[in-house]
Amino acid sequence: MHDLGVELRRQGHEVTVLTPSHEIAGNFEVSVEDELVVARVKTRQIKGAVKLFRAFNEMRISHVVWRRSRQFLLHNPADLIVFYSPTIFWSSLVRRLRTLWHCPAYLILRDIFPKWAVDAGVLRSRLIYRYLRWKEIQQYDSADVIALQSRGDLKYFEQNFGQRRYRLEVFYNWIALPGHRLPKTQYRDKLGLQGKVVFFYGGNFGIAQDMENIVRLASSLSGHPEIHFLLVGEGSETQRLQRMIAERHLTNIRILSPIAQQEYLGMVSEFDIGLVTLDRRLTTQNIPGKILGYLYWGLPILASLNPGNDLFDLLGKNQAGVCLLNGEDEKLKHAALRLAADANLRTQMGSKGRALLKETFSVHSAARRVLQCFPQPNVPGERLEQVQVPVAHASD
Numbered sequence: 001m002h003d004l005g006v007e008l009r010r011q012g013h014e015v016t017v018l019t020p021s022h023e024i025a026g027n028f029e030v031s032v033e034d035e036l037v038v039a040r041v042k043t044r045q046i047k048g049a050v051k052l053f054r055a056f057n058e059m060r061i062s063h064v065v066w067r068r069s070r071q072f073l074l075h076n077p078a079d080l081i082v083f084y085s086p087t088i089f090w091s092s093l094v095r096r097l098r099t100l101w102h103c104p105a106y107l108i109l110r111d112i113f114p115k116w117a118v119d120a121g122v123l124r125s126r127l128i129y130r131y132l133r134w135k136e137i138q139q140y141d142s143a144d145v146i147a148l149q150s151r152g153d154l155k156y157f158e159q160n161f162g163q164r165r166y167r168l169e170v171f172y173n174w175i176a177l178p179g180h181r182l183p184k185t186q187y188r189d190k191l192g193l194q195g196k197v198v199f200f201y202g203g204n205f206g207i208a209q210d211m212e213n214i215v216r217l218a219s220s221l222s223g224h225p226e227i228h229f230l231l232v233g234e235g236s237e238t239q240r241l242q243r244m245i246a247e248r249h250l251t252n253i254r255i256l257s258p259i260a261q262q263e264y265l266g267m268v269s270e271f272d273i274g275l276v277t278l279d280r281r282l283t284t285q286n287i288p289g290k291i292l293g294y295l296y297w298g299l300p301i302l303a304s305l306n307p308g309n310d311l312f313d314l315l316g317k318n319q320a321g322v323c324l325l326n327g328e329d330e331k332l333k334h335a336a337l338r339l340a341a342d343a344n345l346r347t348q349m350g351s352k353g354r355a356l357l358k359e360t361f362s363v364h365s366a367a368r369r370v371l372q373c374f375p376q377p378n379v380p381g382e383r384l385e386q387v388q389v390p391v392a393h394a395s396d
Contacts, residue, residue, distance in 0.1 A: 003176035062093035107143035112284035147171035150285030174366035175292035200271040203290040205235030210279040229253040276303040280326035295357035298350030320353035
């Protein structure tokens with residue numbers, strides 16, 4: 001969303017980012033970063049929190065954000081709301097702001113929840129499911145346009161919400177192609193991975209990702225000392241992932257905590273093959289944003305996917321990687337060995353992946369897609385001068 005905001009600003013628009021944060025000192029803070037107005041609202045921790053507390057904190061997010069940023073939002077109207085899911089709990093805030101500002105809202109939908117949680121066996125309570133389903137529908141009803149990340153998700157909406165006639169479009173993830181030099185990193189040297197073929201995974205360690213899939217692959221290749229696995233990220237499965245690695249006594253796989261975006265992109269450039277994994281049971285489709293960093297640096301992609309995923313066509317037909325069904329462990333092992341053994345193949349796939357990125361996943365085209373859905377305002381504003389920071393609220 002930072003990249004999208006920067007690109008909208010570059011195209012001449014004024015952009016405000018409203019975001020929750022558990023790290024700020026006060027209840028509300030405003031700063032200007034990369035010419036974007038960034039308004040942070042104090043909330044309890046969401047990402048990385050225990051599941052029960054995360055759910056509770058997400059359920060309250062619209063209420064807390066409105067209460068703590070109300071004065072700012074009243075004095076800084078917008079012409080368009082762009083909001084991102086997950087989470088599914090922004091709907092009440094979005095409805096309020098649409099009414100207050102008389103403007104449309106554009107939903108970028110990146111997880112179809114709670115459907116994926118049911119598919120993966122995480123959510124079994126019918127009562128909780130009905131509540132979450134109600135919130136899901138509220139989210140869709142609050143948007144003028146719903147941007148789906150996969151053609152396969154059009155079928156989900158047709159089967160489940162055909163009568164509601166939502167305005168839908170397929171809108172793939174995006175990446176900014178940096179025009180400036182990225183930081184040079186030295187993780188290969190720091191981690192003692194010189195001379196090894198490194199399979200790299202960056203992103204969320206969640207249930208939908210089936211992280212055990214990577215552990216099984218690393219275990220099957222433990223007899224190949226030239227191969228190593230590096231995982232960078234966090235999520236609900238982090239502790240379980242660490243436990244699985246310890247129980248199998250694996251020395252060919254390592255986990256690192258998340259790092260800043262620019263450093264992360266520099267880090268990706270050091271390694272050889274990008275990994276993608278999605279649970280076979282998922283019936284809604286997902287194109288993980290992590291592939292964009294891989295494609296940018298010309299890493300071939302080894303993907304273990306749920307049936308019907310768009311990546312089978314995007315990567316397979318463009319020869320930018322190898323895509324297999326999740327659960328086909330033996331085929332995954334052989335594909336990994338083939339990529340590890342053939343540097344020329346990796347180079348060829350990486351070059352085609354870079355071409356695919358420029359054609360399909362640029363942030364420039366993403367910004368244009370958002371804007372073309374709505375009429376442009378006639379009177380330009382100068383948001384950087386209009387920002388009014390309210391007096392800090394008393395602690396609740």
